[in-house]
Amino acid sequence: MTSYERLKSRGNVINIAKKFTRLMQLNSRFCMLASFISIIFIFLILLNQIPSNGRAEKLHKYILNIFEKSCPSIKSVQHKISINSDDDYEILWGNETIELFKDQLGMTFSDDDDVNDNMKCRSGEFLISALPGPDEENFSEVLWQYFSLDALEQMTQQCDDEKRLFLKAVYTERMISHLNQIFDGLPLETITNFPSSCYNLKYAKIIGNISPIELNKIASNTPFLLDPKAKRWKEISMRFQEKRPFLRMKEKFARKVHQELEIAKTVSRIRGSHDDDNFNFVGVYIKNNDKLPPEYYTKAMNYHQKNSTKHNIFVVICDQPKLTFCREIFLRNTTANDVHLTGKSMDTFDFILMSTCNSTIVSNEMGVLHALINGGITVTFKPGLKNDPESYVPWLISEKMDNWHSIGSNA
Structure with missing residues (x-):
């Protein structure tokens, strides 16, 4: 083969390589465009399937799933969703969810009943309790809830422009029954010891392991509910490091x-x-x-x-x-x-x-x-x-x- 023929053969190979490279580039751009169109298409389908109150439904399903053993508990819940136009609150729970709260907290009375009507709410006090979850007989979970609630009560001290703000831990009757099997003399109170004017479950905030608690940014009758699996390890550490409780x-x-x-x-x-x-x-x-x-x-x-x-x-x-x-x-x-x-x-x-x-x-x-x-x-x-x-x-x-x-x- 002459030098010219070898050079011509090499040129053909180079041309084929260039055409193949160009084809691959076009194919890559087509794949990216097809992927983008598919994503837009899927998004439009999902958007049409979500009801207008989808966010509220999602929150309510979370509460329902808390009491289902098949659903893992959410460790931290964000409270930045605006479902209602009420300026004082970020989340408003529906009546069905409120009934679930009452049932789990052992509140068998209605809001119209005269329960401790003579007792007044203390200024700056916010009530906090714990949702028992699907396995309320779980010994470990009961103890973690108690230590978390006690630490939150002892270690949460905040202020606004006028007064001191603090948490008051309240317990379910079942939790108190479990704790009384181990400890003597724990000063435990239930939420039924407080008039309904001190809290409104419609505005309850659910908190997890590290959910922030900012008392100066919420209305005075906003209650807190601890997620069943939550362990407030930061406050518990502070409690036992600074104010070790006496447990008999x-x-x-x-x-x-x-x-x-x-x-x-x-x-x-x-x-x-x-x-x-x-x-x-x-x-x-x-x-x-x-x-x-x-x-x-x-x-x-x-x-x-x-x-x-x-x-x-x-x-x-x-x-x-x-x-x-x-x-x-x-x-x-x-x-x-x-x-x-x-x-x-x-x-x-x-x-x-x-x-x-x-x-x-x-x-x-x-x-x-x-x-x-x-x-x-x-x-x-x-x-x-x-x-x-x-x-x-x-x-x-x-x-x-x-x-x-x-x-x-x-x-």
């Missing part, structure tokens, strides 16, 4: 817990691990669905061993399906001399036992409450981006507490 446990359970810890001491002496009363009880509460890595527990135990001047006894409560896991971690692969391992008992007894310990290794959100009450040295897991979301609340609280320490799986 039920005497009958306190006696049983004392006996359990005495047994652990006796076993330690028999083993020859320790021969005096200078003990430090470290509580570990492990549920069946806990997903923390095994090495976390080993590192947490080692941390307590290094940072305690007393003899540590690790008091471990395990759900039955986790007992094999617990034996492997706490009895075989550890340098700790004393481990008192037991299966899960009554919720109330387990809670008081863990709360009576001097220190804590947190394995789940319930362990956070144990640690807050006993006020001792606490170890939490420092989660990575791929960890279960439940592990974030203990870590977030540990960042606010002086004697809490977080350990990552690679620490």
Whole structure:
């Protein structure tokens, strides 16, 4: 082949490449245009299907879904939707939703009934309660709601131009019944102790984990309702750091817990691990669905061993399906001399036992409450981006507490 023929052949290849490139560019532009037209078309279809009161319907469905076990709870609700022209309020709930609120809060009377009619609303006071949600018998959720409401009441102090503004926590009868099984002497009030002029459920604000509370920007009879799954970890941290509450446990359970810890001491002496009363009880509460890595527990135990001047006894409560896991971690692969391992008992007894310990290794959100009450040295897991979301609340609280320490799986 001559040089001219080779050059001509190469030119043909270049021309073909140019045509192919041009075709690809045209094809790309056509795809982008087609995608844009499709998006506009879908948007127009959806717009025609949404009713005029779609926003109000969405909010009402949220309230309905709160009490359905199949629907996860919303962690934070925005209150910037204007459904009514009333200048003082951002959201107005319908009558059907208000009846749901009343039912869940245990309000069996009507607005026309004379309930505590002689009692007057205190100036600057806003009522706050908690929606029980689908599983109102859930022991952990009841306790988190109580700690959240108590912390919000104690730590929310605001002012406007004329007076001090504050929250007053009120509880459902069922929540009070649960709490009275554990604690003695809690000063708890229900919303039925207040005249209906103090609150208007039509204007209720639902708050989540971190929803802002701005009392100086709302009308005086606006009530707050805590989302069933909400955990106000910021206010809870402040409460236990600055104004630690005094919580007195039920005497009958306190006696049983004392006996359990005495047994652990006796076993330690028999083993020859320790021969005096200078003990430090470290509580570990492990549920069946806990997903923390095994090495976390080993590192947490080692941390307590290094940072305690007393003899540590690790008091471990395990759900039955986790007992094999617990034996492997706490009895075989550890340098700790004393481990008192037991299966899960009554919720109330387990809670008081863990709360009576001097220190804590947190394995789940319930362990956070144990640690807050006993006020001792606490170890939490420092989660990575791929960890279960439940592990974030203990870590977030540990960042606010002086004697809490977080350990990552690679620490």
